Structure formats: structure tokens, C-alpha cells
Amino acid sequence: MNITPNDLVAEQAVLGTMMVNFDSPRCQKAIRQLKADSFYSKQHQMIFSQIIELSKKNYPVDLITVSDSMEAKGTLSECGGLAYLAELSKNTPSMVNVIAYAGIVRDKAIERYTLQKLNDCSAMIYEKSNLSTSEKLSAIQSLFTQIDDYNKTGKTLGLKSLNTIADKWTATLEKRLDNSDSARGLSTGLxxxxxxxxxxxxxxxxxxxxxxxxxxxxxxxxxxxxxxxxxxxxxxxxxxxxxxxxxxxxxxxxxxxxxxxxxxxxxxxxxxxxxxxxxxxxxxxxxxxxxxxxxxxxxxxxxxxxxxxxxxxxxxxxxxxxxxxxxxxxxxxxxxxxxxxxxxxxxxxxxxxxxxxxxxxxxxxxxxxxxxxxxxxxxxxxxxxxxxxxxxxxxxxxxxxxxxxxxxxxxxxxxxxxxxxxxxxxxxxxxxxxxxxxxxxxxxxxxxxxxxxxxxxxxxxxxxxxxx
Incomplete structure (x- = not known):
């Protein structure tokens, strides 16, 4: 049987490092590669989201702060409780390799996203619709472009939370205020x-x-x-x-x-x-x-x-x-x-x-x-x-x-x-x-x-x- 691409061990290693050494440059670089849906496990998505939320509020990130904040929200038991969080922190193989672990998690997410889009391509061909063959092929081409964009940036189309948009806008604003050419509009030549x-x-x-x-x-x-x-x-x-x-x-x-x-x-x-x-x-x-x-x-x-x-x-x-x-x-x-x-x-x-x-x-x-x-x-x-x-x-x-x-x-x-x-x-x-x-x-x-x-x-x- 085909198994949905994932690596739970790599996901655990990333989360464990985040709760032990969140402020380290390596950990921060690893985090920038990921977002919540990069994780296959629903539990891991919730833990990652809670860690990022604490970081945005400038709260310290460790085993105790993560477990307390999740308990206050009533989500700690869904994620295996304090025992599971402690296990993640204790069993991290090597914090030095967190960037590599994050890369594995991201690659598996890209593979899952690609399979989803390929299934959409198949459905588009099989399903009866008013679209011409040319229009179907154009739509399929668009799906392949989305796969390529996701591979490069990790971004997807569709509904996005305001927090996600705010993060993107803040980064753009910083570039714009720094007079970065990449953030400004184009000129006409006149x-x-x-x-x-x-x-x-x-x-x-x-x-x-x-x-x-x-x-x-x-x-x-x-x-x-x-x-x-x-x-x-x-x-x-x-x-x-x-x-x-x-x-x-x-x-x-x-x-x-x-x-x-x-x-x-x-x-x-x-x-x-x-x-x-x-x-x-x-x-x-x-x-x-x-x-x-x-x-x-x-x-x-x-x-x-x-x-x-x-x-x-x-x-x-x-x-x-x-x-x-x-x-x-x-x-x-x-x-x-x-x-x-x-x-x-x-x-x-x-x-x-x-x-x-x-x-x-x-x-x-x-x-x-x-x-x-x-x-x-x-x-x-x-x-x-x-x-x-x-x-x-x-x-x-x-x-x-x-x-x-x-x-x-x-x-x-x-x-x-x-x-x-x-x-x-x-x-x-x-x-x-x-x-x-x-x-x-x-x-x-x-x-x-x-x-x-x-x-x-x-x-x-x-x-x-x-x-x-």
C-alpha cells in the first residue's frame, strides 16, 4: 500500500529542539522553513502553532510555558499531555541537526501537497464538465505552477488567516522601508x-x-x-x-x-x-x-x-x-x-x-x-x-x-x-x-x-x- 509521505521522528526532533533551545540561530533558521501544516501529525501541528503563538507574544518558549498555555486552552490532553511534551524534549537526537530535521519535514509536506494536486488533475480529466480540453489543460498547468510555487516558497492559494497575511505583510513592509527594490512597484520609463x-x-x-x-x-x-x-x-x-x-x-x-x-x-x-x-x-x-x-x-x-x-x-x-x-x-x-x-x-x-x-x-x-x-x-x-x-x-x-x-x-x-x-x-x-x-x-x-x-x-x- 502507498503510504502518505511523512516522517514523524523528524517532526518530533524539530518540536523537541524548539522547546529546549528555541532562541538559538539554528532553531530560528529551521522554524523559518516551516508552518503548522508542514507537519503531518495533527498533534504536532497544534504544538507548533502554540510555540509560534508564544513567540509572537514575546513569551519564553520551553516545556513548561508550552504545556501551561495548551492546558489553559484545553488542548494539552489532545496532544498527549505533559508526558508527551516531556518525551519530545528529552528524546531529541541532536539539536545541532535541527535544520536538517526541518528540511525533512518540509520535503514531506511538499510531497503531500504534490500528491493532492495530482489527484486534482486526475479528477479534472475524469469529471464531466463544460470545460473544453484546452481549458482543462490550462487549469492543470496552473496546478503545476502552484506545486512549483509551494516548493519554492511554501505558500498556497486559497483562504489564509489574517495572522499568516500579517506575517507576510510585515516582511514586505520591512523590505519597503529599507528601500529594497524587490518590494517596490515597477516604473514606466517616462x-x-x-x-x-x-x-x-x-x-x-x-x-x-x-x-x-x-x-x-x-x-x-x-x-x-x-x-x-x-x-x-x-x-x-x-x-x-x-x-x-x-x-x-x-x-x-x-x-x-x-x-x-x-x-x-x-x-x-x-x-x-x-x-x-x-x-x-x-x-x-x-x-x-x-x-x-x-x-x-x-x-x-x-x-x-x-x-x-x-x-x-x-x-x-x-x-x-x-x-x-x-x-x-x-x-x-x-x-x-x-x-x-x-x-x-x-x-x-x-x-x-x-x-x-x-x-x-x-x-x-x-x-x-x-x-x-x-x-x-x-x-x-x-x-x-x-x-x-x-x-x-x-x-x-x-x-x-x-x-x-x-x-x-x-x-x-x-x-x-x-x-x-x-x-x-x-x-x-x-x-x-x-x-x-x-x-x-x-x-x-x-x-x-x-x-x-x-x-x-x-x-x-x-x-x-x-x-x-
């Missing part, structure tokens, strides 16, 4: 926008939606964020491009990184030697960094994005951003009879869930409906994307990208407006300005750009998020 989003930045686990009409520069905006994340944040970026081929995407990235026009790749070598040398230098840098990955699969599906993203997260350890360009070119994976807004809503909810799962920022580009062009002021608002699902409800950030020169020949052709209409993690309803030239975005003086923007004074303070 100084004016990053200053407005400070101090949180782009919060990990968020869905960032950028909407615009054609020729506004939304792909250029996306590429600027991608290269900044890869080169400055030093984090992997996954680009799913449904509009451009991978080589075109590379050319645009090189043009932005090197500051040259992508026209030199097509003008028969008429570009200056210094420009080509600069391009090749940056190509070498990008290649050595190995942080940008491009997938130009046409009519890509949400299942494909999830599968590839999870695979890369496992291979690289962490993902910074996932870029999807753009929503309405994706395959909705549903029957033709389903309404577009509902089908796209499934995609946006799935991308939001993926951002949380991989603790990254998902940047979703969307082309806005043409009805906005019938307005006098054609600057985009969130409701312009209403026919592509419940984007306003699902996203954490919604920005509109606008260039007045597309409609007005007298406007500055190099001026881009970035309208932050929604920010669930901070202030919204503001506009920042950037320069755009030769498929490259760059920082500009905000006061001068504000003066040049073709907006009537009475409409400068427009509340974009409330527009209909």
Missing part, C-alpha cells in the same frame, strides 16, 4: 509619469490597459515600457505581438534603445556608419541581458499566453511585465454566437488573474471604438473601450494615448498626451506629456507641453474617468 505614480509605481499583480485609436503610438509606448523594464529594472519582459512580426518588433526596440530612426534599416544603407555602430552596440547589450522575449503567433489565445508565461516564469524565476498587443486581435476561444463584449471580458479577467498569479504587471493594449471621432474633443475616455468587455472593472490602470496632430495639421506632430483616467492604487484623472519622433518616446518639459497642447482652458481639468 519620468513625468513615474513621478505621478510614485511612491507605489506600477503595483505588481496589476492589469495596465492602454487604449488609443490607430496612429497614436500605443505600440511605441508599449515598447518603451518593455525595454525600460528589461534594461533598467533588469526583469524579463514577455511581448505577445499580434500586430507586428518579431523582426519588426526588434527593429522598433533597437530604434528606441539607440535613438535612431528605423528608416535606416530600409534605405539601402544610407544611414551613417555611427548610427549603425550604435544600433549594433545596443543589439549586443539587449542580447546579453536576455530579458526580452517576443511571441508573434497570430490570433493568439488566452490559454497560449498563460501557458507560455507560466513556462517562462518557471525558467526565469520572476517576470517583470507581460505585454499583449492588442486585445481585439486575440482569438476569443468561444463560439461565434457569443457577444464580443462577454468574450473579451473573459480575456481581461484572465489576464488580471495571470498578473496576480505571476506577481507581475500585464500591459494590455486595446484599440478604441471609432465613435470617439464624432466628438469635438477626441481625447479618449474609458467608456470608449466599453465594447471590448468590462475593461474598466477589471483593470488597475487605464490610460488613453492621444496625439492631436492626427486630427489637427497645426498641432505639434511630436507631442503625445498620456491621459491617466483610472488608477486604483493612487491618484488618477491627470495628463502627462511625452515627445514622440521616429518611433521613439522621450521625456519633455511638462509646462511647455501643457502650453502647446490644443485644449481650451476650461477643459484643462477635465475629469476623464467620469466622462460618458
Amino acid at each position: 519620468k513625468a509619469l513615474d513621478e505621478k505614480l510614485a511612491p507605489k509605481g506600477l503595483v505588481r499583480g496589476s492589469l495596465f490597459v492602454a487604449g488609443a485609436r490607430p496612429k497614436m503610438g500605443k505600440t511605441t509606448f508599449e515598447i518603451n515600457m518593455a525595454r525600460h523594464c528589461a534594461m533598467n529594472e533588469k526583469l524579463p519582459v514577455l511581448i505577445f505581438s499580434l500586430e507586428m512580426q518579431d523582426e519588426q518588433m526588434l527593429e522598433n526596440i533597437l530604434a528606441q534603445e539607440s535613438g535612431v530612426s528605423s528608416d535606416i534599416f530600409y534605405d539601402g544603407g544610407l544611414g551613417a556608419d555611427s548610427e549603425f555602430a550604435r544600433v549594433m552596440h545596443h543589439l549586443k547589450e539587449l542580447s546579453e541581458t536576455d530579458n526580452i522575449y517576443i511571441d508573434d503567433t497570430p490570433a493568439i489565445t488566452l490559454s497560449h499566453i498563460r501557458s507560455e508565461s507560466r513556462r517562462m516564469a518557471k525558467a526565469k524565476g520572476q517576470i517583470g511585465m507581460i505585454m499583449v498587443d492588442y486585445l481585439t486581435l486575440m482569438d476569443k476561444e468561444k463560439g461565434d454566437d457569443q457577444r464580443n463584449d462577454l468574450a473579451y471580458g473573459v480575456i481581461t479577467k484572465g489576464l488580471k488573474a495571470l498578473a496576480k498569479e505571476l506577481n507581475c504587471v500585464v500591459v494590455l493594449l486595446t484599440q478604441l471604438n471609432r465613435n470617439l471621432e464624432s466628438r469635438g474633443d477626441k481625447r479618449p475616455v474609458p467608456s470608449d473601450s466599453r465594447d471590448t468587455g468590462q475593461i474598466e472593472q477589471d483593470c488597475d490602470y487605464w490610460i488613453g494615448i492621444y496625439r492631436d496632430s492626427v486630427y489637427n495639421d497645426q498641432a505639434d506632430k511630436n507631442l503625445m498626451e498620456i491621459i491617466v483616467a483610472l488608477n486604483r492604487h493612487g491618484a488618477g484623472n491627470f495628463t502627462v506629456y511625452a515627445g514622440i519622433k521616429n518611433a521613439r518616446i522621450y521625456d519633455i518639459n511638462q509646462a511647455e507641453a501643457y502650453a502647446q497642447s490644443n485644449v481650451e482652458p476650461a477643459r484643462k481639468e477635465r475629469k476623464y474617468a467620469k466622462a460618458s
Whole structure:
């Protein structure tokens, strides 16, 4: 018969050491590997929980304090009484080896968790449901990701006690107050926008939606964020491009990184030697960094994005951003009879869930409906994307990208407006300005750009998020 993985002797050794030499560095290091459900025995789970509770209250931990506190709660007899606690303290093989004992306990817990998830995989295949085979495989892939996460961090999904969340938050807060880069949000690469989003930045686990009409520069905006994340944040970026081929995407990235026009790749070598040398230098840098990955699969599906993203997260350890360009070119994976807004809503909810799962920022580009062009002021608002699902409800950030020169020949052709209409993690309803030239975005003086923007004074303070 198959026996559920466990090692009761190792569990006893860990608990015995905790009651004899709790404050030792070795014991503290061992404790950090474990939590209550790492123990197979219910009795051992209760004893461990009581020891941790005493520690959090800054009470001493030993045989007497543990037994007294458990007796006061009425749980001592369930755990074998004082005699069993004394036996644990007396029969600990070697306190020097407590870290190794804790490792054994943790490994057995991982094996039990893995078996549970594998049983869930089998049940998912055998049980009749409305899920397609593709959806079942995607769910199974998610379960394997959970196994991998549990192996690395010991964390599980589902309901967690406030105490568990508080421990995690306290550790994050300590890192944040120490100015640790691992605890802060991501930056966009545009100084004016990053200053407005400070101090949180782009919060990990968020869905960032950028909407615009054609020729506004939304792909250029996306590429600027991608290269900044890869080169400055030093984090992997996954680009799913449904509009451009991978080589075109590379050319645009090189043009932005090197500051040259992508026209030199097509003008028969008429570009200056210094420009080509600069391009090749940056190509070498990008290649050595190995942080940008491009997938130009046409009519890509949400299942494909999830599968590839999870695979890369496992291979690289962490993902910074996932870029999807753009929503309405994706395959909705549903029957033709389903309404577009509902089908796209499934995609946006799935991308939001993926951002949380991989603790990254998902940047979703969307082309806005043409009805906005019938307005006098054609600057985009969130409701312009209403026919592509419940984007306003699902996203954490919604920005509109606008260039007045597309409609007005007298406007500055190099001026881009970035309208932050929604920010669930901070202030919204503001506009920042950037320069755009030769498929490259760059920082500009905000006061001068504000003066040049073709907006009537009475409409400068427009509340974009409330527009209909």
C-alpha cells in the first residue's frame, strides 16, 4: 500500500529542539522553513502553532510555558499531555541537526501537497464538465505552477488567516522601508509619469490597459515600457505581438534603445556608419541581458499566453511585465454566437488573474471604438473601450494615448498626451506629456507641453474617468 509521505521522528526532533533551545540561530533558521501544516501529525501541528503563538507574544518558549498555555486552552490532553511534551524534549537526537530535521519535514509536506494536486488533475480529466480540453489543460498547468510555487516558497492559494497575511505583510513592509527594490512597484520609463505614480509605481499583480485609436503610438509606448523594464529594472519582459512580426518588433526596440530612426534599416544603407555602430552596440547589450522575449503567433489565445508565461516564469524565476498587443486581435476561444463584449471580458479577467498569479504587471493594449471621432474633443475616455468587455472593472490602470496632430495639421506632430483616467492604487484623472519622433518616446518639459497642447482652458481639468 502507498503510504502518505511523512516522517514523524523528524517532526518530533524539530518540536523537541524548539522547546529546549528555541532562541538559538539554528532553531530560528529551521522554524523559518516551516508552518503548522508542514507537519503531518495533527498533534504536532497544534504544538507548533502554540510555540509560534508564544513567540509572537514575546513569551519564553520551553516545556513548561508550552504545556501551561495548551492546558489553559484545553488542548494539552489532545496532544498527549505533559508526558508527551516531556518525551519530545528529552528524546531529541541532536539539536545541532535541527535544520536538517526541518528540511525533512518540509520535503514531506511538499510531497503531500504534490500528491493532492495530482489527484486534482486526475479528477479534472475524469469529471464531466463544460470545460473544453484546452481549458482543462490550462487549469492543470496552473496546478503545476502552484506545486512549483509551494516548493519554492511554501505558500498556497486559497483562504489564509489574517495572522499568516500579517506575517507576510510585515516582511514586505520591512523590505519597503529599507528601500529594497524587490518590494517596490515597477516604473514606466517616462519620468513625468513615474513621478505621478510614485511612491507605489506600477503595483505588481496589476492589469495596465492602454487604449488609443490607430496612429497614436500605443505600440511605441508599449515598447518603451518593455525595454525600460528589461534594461533598467533588469526583469524579463514577455511581448505577445499580434500586430507586428518579431523582426519588426526588434527593429522598433533597437530604434528606441539607440535613438535612431528605423528608416535606416530600409534605405539601402544610407544611414551613417555611427548610427549603425550604435544600433549594433545596443543589439549586443539587449542580447546579453536576455530579458526580452517576443511571441508573434497570430490570433493568439488566452490559454497560449498563460501557458507560455507560466513556462517562462518557471525558467526565469520572476517576470517583470507581460505585454499583449492588442486585445481585439486575440482569438476569443468561444463560439461565434457569443457577444464580443462577454468574450473579451473573459480575456481581461484572465489576464488580471495571470498578473496576480505571476506577481507581475500585464500591459494590455486595446484599440478604441471609432465613435470617439464624432466628438469635438477626441481625447479618449474609458467608456470608449466599453465594447471590448468590462475593461474598466477589471483593470488597475487605464490610460488613453492621444496625439492631436492626427486630427489637427497645426498641432505639434511630436507631442503625445498620456491621459491617466483610472488608477486604483493612487491618484488618477491627470495628463502627462511625452515627445514622440521616429518611433521613439522621450521625456519633455511638462509646462511647455501643457502650453502647446490644443485644449481650451476650461477643459484643462477635465475629469476623464467620469466622462460618458
